[in-house]
Amino acid sequence: MQTPDLAADWKTIDSLPRPTLAELFAGDEGRVGKLTRDVAGIHFDWSKTHLDEAGLAAFEAMAKKADYNARRAALFAGEVVNPSEDRPATHVAERGEGAAHDNDLARRRHRRMREFIDAVEGGAFGEIESVLHIGIGGSALGPDLMIDALGRESDRFEVRVLSNIDGEGFDAAVAGLDPKRTLVVAVSKTFTTTETITNLETAIEWMVEGGVEDAYGRLVACTAAPDKAVEFGIDETRVLPFGEGVGGRYSLWSSVGLSIAMALGWAAFEEMLEGAAEMDRHVRKAEGEANIALLAAFADQYYVMVRHCETRALFAYDERLRLLPSYLQQLEMESNGKSASIDNRPLGRPSAPITWGGTGTDAQHAVFQLLHQGTHLVPVEFIAVIEQSDSVDERHHQMLLGNALAQGAALMAGRHSDDAARNYPGDRPSTTILLPRLEPRHLGALIAFYEHRTFANAVIMGNNPFDQFGVELGKEMAKSLDDPEGREKLDASTKALLEKAGL
Numbered sequence: 001m002q003t004p005d006l007a008a009d010w011k012t013i014d015s016l017p018r019p020t021l022a023e024l025f026a027g028d029e030g031r032v033g034k035l036t037r038d039v040a041g042i043h044f045d046w047s048k049t050h051l052d053e054a055g056l057a058a059f060e061a062m063a064k065k066a067d068y069n070a071r072r073a074a075l076f077a078g079e080v081v082n083p084s085e086d087r088p089a090t091h092v093a094e095r096g097e098g099a100a101h102d103n104d105l106a107r108r109r110h111r112r113m114r115e116f117i118d119a120v121e122g123g124a125f126g127e128i129e130s131v132l133h134i135g136i137g138g139s140a141l142g143p144d145l146m147i148d149a150l151g152r153e154s155d156r157f158e159v160r161v162l163s164n165i166d167g168e169g170f171d172a173a174v175a176g177l178d179p180k181r182t183l184v185v186a187v188s189k190t191f192t193t194t195e196t197i198t199n200l201e202t203a204i205e206w207m208v209e210g211g212v213e214d215a216y217g218r219l220v221a222c223t224a225a226p227d228k229a230v231e232f233g234i235d236e237t238r239v240l241p242f243g244e245g246v247g248g249r250y251s252l253w254s255s256v257g258l259s260i261a262m263a264l265g266w267a268a269f270e271e272m273l274e275g276a277a278e279m280d281r282h283v284r285k286a287e288g289e290a291n292i293a294l295l296a297a298f299a300d301q302y303y304v305m306v307r308h309c310e311t312r313a314l315f316a317y318d319e320r321l322r323l324l325p326s327y328l329q330q331l332e333m334e335s336n337g338k339s340a341s342i343d344n345r346p347l348g349r350p351s352a353p354i355t356w357g358g359t360g361t362d363a364q365h366a367v368f369q370l371l372h373q374g375t376h377l378v379p380v381e382f383i384a385v386i387e388q389s390d391s392v393d394e395r396h397h398q399m400l401l402g403n404a405l406a407q408g409a410a411l412m413a414g415r416h417s418d419d420a421a422r423n424y425p426g427d428r429p430s431t432t433i434l435l436p437r438l439e440p441r442h443l444g445a446l447i448a449f450y451e452h453r454t455f456a457n458a459v460i461m462g463n464n465p466f467d468q469f470g471v472e473l474g475k476e477m478a479k480s481l482d483d484p485e486g487r488e489k490l491d492a493s494t495k496a497l498l499e500k501a502g503l
């Protein structure tokens with residue numbers, strides 16, 4: 001696979017006129033209609049970005065040259081799209097939208113998940129009331145987000161997600177849980193991740209100390225390395241596998257989502273898959289700027305390459321989506337934070353911008369100062385839910401939504417003042433995403449949109465979004481601390497810090 005040289009295309013885009021947002025709106029009455037899309041029940045608005053007809057045409061030509069359609073077809077066909085690991089990326093098959101044999105396999109694995117949950121509900125493990133989900137990174141962030149967003153009023157199993165090696169995290173995760181009524185779900189694609197294995201061992205001790213006679217009989221493994229889970233001592237009847245082609249940060253649809261299904265029920269899990277599948281079908285068929293993953297990537301790429309933005313920020317105007325920024329940080333930064341191209345040459349351009357964000361309106365009173373008046377240009381994404389579902393007076397929800405929309409307007413309009421401290425330059429871009437309600441279907445579709453947007457960005461940038469070699473060195477260094485020879489090789493600063501920390 002050879003990445004095309006897009007330098008001439010970037011030159012074209014860079015040389016296009018740069019009207020302000022106000023000028024773009026003034027010059028085209030139909031702008032909102034042209035730059036908004038409704039897909040899978042979700043409303044997306046890119047009209048407050050600097051994309052215009054000339055820019056879109058140039059980006060479409062670039063996507064063609066980058067062979068987006070062929071790369072997309074390869075993804076959906078289950079072909080190798082991760083050459084450094086010689087693997088396909090089969091997360092779309094988990095939603096039934098991949099190659100037939102991958103879809104079949106995923107369906108059979110889902111059936112096993114469902115049978116397992118039925119068995120738990122049928123009392124196969126005694127009276128289970130809670131689940132301790134142990135995993136890290138992609139083996140935790142997706143389930144944590146979904147359960148936190150959708151499970152707040154659930155009367156099913158209480159699920160706690162434990163990821164960090166910090167014992168404080170362990171104490172907090174098991175606080176108030178009865179070990180005799182807890183099922184431990186160990187989630188790890190490789191089943192070698194130190195944090196997860198150590199937390200799992202500690203969870204076994206916690207169960208034994210809590211009087212559980214057969215602690216190993218309370219363990220479930222969700223993994224792409226079933227042999228390793230069995231080697232660890234988990235009976236193969238409680239090992240729920242998923243495919244090697246499912247990357248950690250793309251895995252919540254697989255058995256990694258067992259805890260989601262336990263917290264929300266199987267029907268909700270299936271709705272989440274169906275929402276994602278609806279997004280898949282859109283992305284697979286829609287061409288050029290009609291494809292929202294590609295359109296989003298055009299805006300993302302424009303700000304990185306033409307306006308030299310180093311970060312992008314997203315703000316969820318809904319407490320239930322407070323974990324969305326962390327989820328997206330992994331998805332975008334672990335996928336596209338790379339300086340090698342997919343054909344293993346220097347990337348020769350900036351990698352993905354830094355993803356950061358928070359929740360509104362809190363963030364308005366903390367970081368929005370910089371967004372409105374700082375010297376950095378930061379494209380902002382607002383995500384809000386139209387229908388209120390909390391129990392308090394409706395003015396709270398109206399204020400919440402109103403603030404989300406007003407911020408986008410304020411960033412764009414700015415306000416002139418001769419007093420520099422009070423001057424807002426305006427012309428600052430934002431995207432708005434409105435979900436009608438917060439339901440498994442919509443959240444499934446939203447997450448699938450982000451996955452496809454990440455892929456579209458990778459195709460244009462020319463990198464492989466499905467490997468993550470950048471995390472290995474730190475892991476190896478941490479391991480080398482146990483070995484005197486490895487310690488000896490460390491730099492003077494780290495050696496001194498180790499001594500100071502008593503390690």
Ligand code: F6P
Nearest residue numbers: 137138139188189190193248471
């Ligand atoms: O260290 C990074 C990483 O490999 C992520 O890519 C992954 O999601 C996480 O660690 C957990 O890995 P595993 O599921 O194999 O335990």
